[in-house]
Amino acid sequence: MNNNNIFIEKLRSAGLRPTKQRIKICKVLFDRKKTFHFTINYLKTLLQKKTDQKISQATVYNTINALTKKGHLKEISINCEKNYFDTNISSHHHFFNESTQELIDIDDSDIGKINIKKPLTGKKIKSIEILVKVANSN
């Protein structure tokens, strides 16, 4: 129930002081069982609901950007208008449901080996991500 110490540790490890605003953001982000995919806008409305005093948008952006830079969040770009963040920081893939605008994780183990036959010389691979766009087939 009280994971505050975990959040404080996470913030500290990112070089951030554990202020009450940042701890509240961590609660909303990480105090859940499943992966959380969110846009900044959605996070802001969630914070407004779950919080007595509001957190400024500058603090929300700064905190999310710092956590992302330190690897506690991943950034998932669907298109120019939809920038998501993801509490699942493992190497994994996504379904994007165009009907609901929702992201769904595909674990790395749920994808067969990806075989890129094209050679690339003088470059090193940083990440490989598959995005599968789907729609409800009603």
Place this chain on the structure above:
Amino acid sequence: MNNNNIFIEKLRSAGLRPTKQRIKICKVLFDRKKTFHFTINYLKTLLQKKTDQKISQATVYNTINALTKKGHLKEISINCEKNYFDTNISSHHHFFNESTQELIDIDDSDIGKINIKKPLTGKKIKSIEILVKVANSN
């Protein structure tokens, strides 16, 4: 050398009248041998160079959006800040060189079969795209 009729046909097929502005945009987009990956901003500077009279940004956006909607261009999102368009409209994949901010095509045939083991019920797949981020290994 003179592909104007092809461009006119392409525009007409998209329900667009072949104005001189739109034909010039098509020339810059399609009068080339290799795939063209571009941002709107880069396209605007190219048009300024290659064109005597300037084309307004509204016309550039409108034309690119119309061509994209009709399937003559694809949209490739790398992240919130980098929205690319692509003259290669086949199903294919990309390297993104983070050092140079360049996109490089990976043909569908250069990727082994993609096996998604995770079931999805009640949904149909619209597209599957792999993005491989790389960096120069200087």
Place this chain on the structure above:
DNA sequence: ACTCTAATTTAGAATCATTATAAATTAATA
């Protein structure tokens, strides 16, 4: 506990990409 200082928060402004508006121009048709 109190002081001090640097870090943080905040409201608001600035920036950048994209879209909307509405007046002037142009293309297609009669």
Place this chain on the structure above:
DNA sequence: TATTAATTTATAATGATTCTAAATTAGAGT
């Protein structure tokens, strides 16, 4: 050529993100 609808354009509006600078707060030292 005249008519009309489509198009272009400058400019404004919007929305997401970042910047700024003043007010507040956290943590270290006393």
